[in-house]
Amino acid sequence: MNIHDAGSTEIAKEATNPGAPDWHSDVVAPLRVDSADDVAWDSVADLVVVGYGGAGVCAALQARELDLSVIAVDRFAGGGATRINGGVFYAGGGTEIQKEAGVADTPEEMFRYLQLETQGVVSDETLRRFCETSAEAAEWLTGHGVRFSSKLYSKKTSYPHTDYSLYHSDNSLAPLYKALAKPAARGHRALVDHLDVPLGYGKGIYDPLRAAADRAGVTFYHSSTVRQLVIDQSGRVVGIRVTQIPREGNGVARYAKLMARASSIVMSVPPGMPGAGLFRAFAERKFAKARTIEQRIGLTRFIRARRGVCLSAGGFIFNRDMVRRYAPKYLMGMPLGTPGDDGSGIRLGQSAGGAVERLGHVSAWRFINPPIAWAEGMLVNRKGERFVNEMLYGASIGMAMVEEHDGASWIIIDDDQRRKAMAQANDEKTLPFQKYPAVAAMLFGSRKSKSLETLARKCGFEPERFTDEVARYNALAEGRRPDPLGKASEDIAIIRTPPFHAINISIDARLAALPVLTLGGLKVDEATGAVLDGGGARIPGLFAAGRNAIGICSNIYVSGLSAADCVFSGRRVASSAAAEP
C-alpha cells in the first residue's frame, strides 16, 4: 500500500488506538508499516526534529555541524518557551565569563553542588560529564553569537537588575550548601538589545542559535504539528506524520493569533483570582477554535527520518488533563510556557512504548527576593509553623510549600520590615515583574494586627504555637545557635514592631500567582538520549531532549538549568544520530 495515498482521515482512523488513556491528547498511535519504503514520503532527512525550541535548535545545529541533513518542524514559529524565558543559562567549571569576572570555579565544585540539587536524577557519570563540558557548552553558544557579560551581581537575589549578567542563580550561597560545595556565580544571563521587559531574554539565546542553524542549512517547517510516529516492522521509528497549515491564505496568521491570545490569558490571570474560571473558559474557546482551523485546512505530510527522530516538543503544563492526572497539587499554579507545552512530545514517545518518569515533578516559582526584606522575614505554613530557609532559591521554597505544606504559606514581617519591603519593591533596580506583584500582595493580599495572637487568629494559625515560633525565630537572630533550617543569623530580621503583617503567598492566593512548569518526561539512555521502553531497552530511531526527557533539571530547577540541559541533551541527540548506521 502506498500509505500517503490512503488520505489523512483514513490513516487517523486506522491509527487511533482504542485502548488509549481517556485523558486529552491529540496524539494517535503510531502508523505501523512493513518498511519505510511503503510510505510516499514528502521529505527526507537524516535527523527529524519535532519541536524547534531550545533543545530542538541545539540538536538541529549540532547535527548540521556533524554533516547530517536536518528537517525541524514546529507547531508555531519555533522558539517555544525558550524564546520567551528569562535568558539564564547555568554554566560553570570556569567559563570565560566567570574568568573575566574573577569568579573561581571548577567542574568538581559545580558537580558537588549540583549533586545536592539533582539528588540522583541522572547518574553521577552523566552529571560529571555535564559539569566537565559546561564551559565548552557556553563557548559553543558564544561561538554562535550568544552574548553574556561578566558584570557580576554577587549578592542573593532571584533575578538581578538587567544591568547585570552573571549571578548566583541557585542555592549555592545558602549555608547548608556552602558548607558542602564552594559557591560560584553560574547564572549567565544572555544580553539582549532594546529589551525593556525582563522576560523574553531567552531570545538572546534562541535567536542567534536559530540564525546559525538557518545558515548551516536546517530545513524548517513552521505551523506543522506532529501527532503520529511511523514505525516499521522491526520496531524502528522511521518518520513522522505532520499536519501542516498551508502558507497560502490567512490560516497561519489566524491560528497563531488565537493561540497567542489564549496563552496570554492563561499566563496573566492567577487561577486563585475571582473570575479566573471565566477567563480560563474564554482561553479554552480560543484554543479550540485554533484546533478547528488546523483540522479544517491542515495538510498531511510524511517526513522520513533516516537516522532518527528527536522529540523536543517541551513540557505539559498547558495540558490540564495531564497536570490533573500526574501533578494534581499544582493545578492551582499559573502555567508558565506556551500552548506548545501540551505534552504531545511526551505522548508521542509513549505511543512508541517509551517509559516516563517524574511527571509529578513541577517547578513552582515562589520568588520572595526582591524585596529582600520579605526573605529576611519568616515563612509559615497554614498552622503558623516555619518550614523552610526563606533565603533559598524560589523554586526550592515553592517545592517545599506545595509538596509538604498543601501549597499554603504566609510571610510574617513586622512594620519596620514592611516599610523596608515597600521601599525595596519601589526601588528603580527592582524589575516591574517583581515590583507590582510584591506591592499588590502587601496592599491587598495581607492581614495585619497589633498583636501576634490576633494575627494568628486572622490567618487561622494556632495562636500559642505561632507566638512560640516567632520567639524562636527572633532568638535565631542573636546567632547563639544555628538555625535548623540553615538560615544565616545575619539574614534574620527580628519581628518586634507592631503592627505585624502576614502576606499570603499560598498557591491559591488571589494576587500572588505561583508560576509552574513541568520537569518530568521520557526516560532516556543517558549516554545517547535514546528513548527507553519500560524494560530499559532503546527504542530504535527515537531520541528525546529538553523537557520531553528526563534531564539534569528533572529533580529540581534552579535558574538556567533547563536551558543548560536543553543544550546538553539536544547536542547529545545529534551526536548519537550521527553515530547511527
Ligand SMILES: Cc1cc2nc3c(=O)[nH]c(=O)nc-3n(C[C@H](O)[C@H](O)[C@H](O)COP(=O)(O)OP(=O)(O)OC[C@H]3O[C@@H](n4cnc5c(N)ncnc54)[C@H](O)[C@@H]3O)c2cc1C
Ligand atoms: C517565562 C519563563 C521563564 C523561564 N526562564 C528560564 C531561564 O531563564 N532559564 C532556564 O533555564 N529556563 C527557564 N525557563 C524554563 C525553560 O524556558 C523551559 O524549560 C525550556 O525552554 C524548555 O525547552 P524545550 O526545548 O524543552 O521546549 P521549548 O523551548 O518550549 O520548545 C518546544 C517546541 O516544540 C513545539 N511543539 C510542541 N508540540 C509540538 C508538536 N506536537 N509538533 C510540533 N512542534 C511542537 C513548541 O511549539 C515549541 O516551539 C523559563 C520558562 C518560562 C516560561
